[in-house]
Amino acid sequence: MSRRTDELPQNDHDPTDAAPDGRATDEPTTDGPPAAGPSPDAPAPGGPDRPAKTESGQPRSARSWEAVRHLLVRLHFYAGVLVAPFLLVAALTGLAYTFTPQLDQLVYGDQLRVEKVGDEPLPLAEQIAAARAAYPEGTTASVITPPDPEDTTRVVLSVPELDDKQRTVFVDPYTAEVRGELTTWSGSTPLTTWLDDLHRNLHLGDTGRLYSEVAASWLWVAVAGGLVLWLGRSRGRRARSARGVLLPDRAARGVRRTRSRHAAAGVWLALGLLFLSATGLTWSNYAGERFGRLLDAANGNAPALDTALPGAEAPAEDHSEHAEHGGSGQAKADAYPADFEAALAAARDAGLGGTVVITPPADAASAWVVAQNDNVWPVHYDRVAVDTSSGEITSRTRWADHPVLNKLSKLGVQGHMGVLFGVVNQIVLAAVAIGLTAVIVWGYRMWWQRRPTRADRPALAGKAPERGAWRRLPLPVLILGIPAVAALGWALPVLGVTLAGFLVVDVVAGALRRRRSA
Template identity: 80%
Template sequence: MTSTVHRQPQGDEPQSATPEPAATGRSWQGVRALLVRMHFYAGVFVAPFLFVAALTGLLYTLAPQLDQLVYGDKLTVERVGETRRPLAEQITAARSAHPEGALASVTTPSGPEDTTRVVLSVPELGDKQRTVFVDPYTAEVQGELTTWWGSTPLTTWLDDLHRNLHLGETGRLYSEIAASWLWVVVAGGLVLWLGRSRGLRARSVRGVLLPDRTARGVRRTRGRHAATGVWLAIALFFLSATGLTWSQYAGERFGQLLDAAKGRAPELDTLLPGATPPAEDEHAGHGGHGGAADGAGEADADPAGFDAALRVARQAGLGGTVDIAPPADASSAWVVAQGDDVWPVHYDQVAVDVEKGEATARARWADYPLLAKLSKLGVQGHMGVLFGVVNQIVLAAVAVGLMLMILWGYRMWWQRRPTRSDRSAPFGKAPARGAWRRLPLPVLIVGVPAVVALGWALPLLGVTLLGFVVVDIAVGLVHRRRTT
């Protein structure tokens, strides 16, 4: 005769979906029950998006090293010299080897072993550019690449993989869903883990930060899953927030917030003193690599002007690597912008009148509004360039940790499956529905408008959450009819 053991839920394990428990009145336990159910469904259905985002993000963190491995002969010089050649000489060498397109900008080396980048605007490349790499010590051309905003083809490929899985604008929905739900899943998990009341260990610091080694089965898996989440929580909140700032729909809402709070970065005034402003459609201004030349039919700026603009910028205090763009038209100044991403960052810009040899305007990083600074630094940290290799290591560790958390979450789902011969199932059942009926009235009064506002700020979160609710209601109605 075989005995059957009915396993009781342990700690914060979700309850079985059937049979549904009767309502026990409104209490704060209803909040916990709702969090358990939402955390479960988000973990099951949103976790694949998070896993893909973590995996592709992990690959992207390796981009600088992969670039050196693949394009090292173009990005770095064979031998570091003592004196760099004038930019005019390097530009002339680049244009002799690549006369196509028009000269858009020049980026000075960021380190003694790096090459100078001469960026050309070639119409047939669309929004991409052709970058020619020149040895600053010998003015010899070391090669060229098709770049996108300064990124190599490999980095661009990895960036597209992480952002949209190479599916264009439609593919961006996956990454925005992941970023929209990441903070929700993490916050819900923290509340459940910190709010459990099973024994003294659960309420101790060690019990929160470390899994219980004596636990077995689903309790051991849950401990690893939750403790890892506690350690990574701040980093995951950061990645979620920064990822949303340049997402498709939530990013638009964030832009509206910046406009309302006057948190945009100050624009550099490139109009020369006394000059007449051009019509709005004559040029779009300096955009990093746009420069003056958008077509092959326009004449290049005088290469000597780049040396003159650089000299004025250095006198104005702009150190490190800089991007120099020629004027867009006769009424505009040259633009020299710092590009030091490693902390402490340097993002000052100056407009230069080359003929007079003076700076006509300046946009200082110190003058950026707080929101603009946080947005800029957040993006750089998300991309792994803010603190150099340390930033890459931290992001890689977070990505691996997130993937492990997801795998442990699915393992818990499998471990909680019914194993009796008369009630076997491949996975555990969802937590019982109807938890919202037990929510305290203050929670409903405050929570419903808050969820609506959140759905407006994060549209994909709102749409997917509404989808979960509709499907859950439909499944509940079908189940109730079958039971009846």
């Protein structure tokens, strides 16, 4: 009778093999040669040179580089079992968010799209006046010009009762007909906002954001560990061939077939998953704050646009309630539609094409801001400060002048959101999300297939890989690894805290098991 599955040595990505029916077994397989028997010169069992024993009764070897692999097996196992639910939720909610452009058109098509009439739209001031006549409450926070000829102009209103959200009025640029209004957040429709909150925090606020940061923090660990284990296999010719790495083994059965599908899919998805992990961390709560410090230290932030008007004095703190309107707008009174028109004309003359966001000044001493908002590659993010009283450009920042770190961060976020390369970007993200879901399902199936099958020792899943590998790590790995892990825990606080939690649970579980055995 075969030994129980949970007594087998853990020495591969999925350390156990499987019989054709999928049950665990310790019979030799075609993956490589069978394990060698004991050496004739080995000390007798129980002798003075008997090596220490592992939990499963196997001899524990001295320090070796093989212990690094054993430690990675255990880390990858726990990352898969404990963090995979977070990754699965992130994959499914991210998949839904990927198609928000199409969903918006389906749900809000009447507000977002119009039929092109004529060659030129009406003056912007006339469109804004129509929006304000239909919705006079609040003040005009910004105006967004249509991205395409069939899109509406968006007049964004700041309404006190909406808190951090806005009321966006959609206007037909050719007829000045108001097509409707929506409560938006940072320019996103209610549906997109709802799906975005679902993906980021499960509608649980800042507490819920921990789930997505756990997923992003551990995703790269699971991917990198899986790659090292799969590419570092030492058994069989298949492990040394490109086909053996990139394609699943169709001749395998049971847990080995599932493992080959899990690993091969992970290789294909690795680059996309690492990209999503890195870009997701840049705007997470805790790792994002660390990333902000890095940008500050490396002077990697976007150049600031100087909005102060030359020669203008900052307004006194006690503002008059009915201050006289000036060419640059003012803090409390609503800006004139004509000033939006003047700011747009000056920006167009300065070379800002495509869709732009026009924002009135905060006070009479500040300039208007016109910023390009073209997120599709090649992106356009130039900004200008405009004095509408004279039509002059008082300051300008160019996308070409942004630091490399800022560019990578900005483009990474747009790629993560699926807008950088249009439909192609959406398709790639959808494929990665579906692939990650399949990898997770295969991982849990492996865990179930590796369960003990003896009638007297039933179990719902396989045993975790052997603990204690860190004690056998080479000294150079310990000397360099401990400071590296500490630094990583500082840079990614959620990863550090959860890893420490895993270690505490693991130590406690090991102590309880030893106590029961004693």
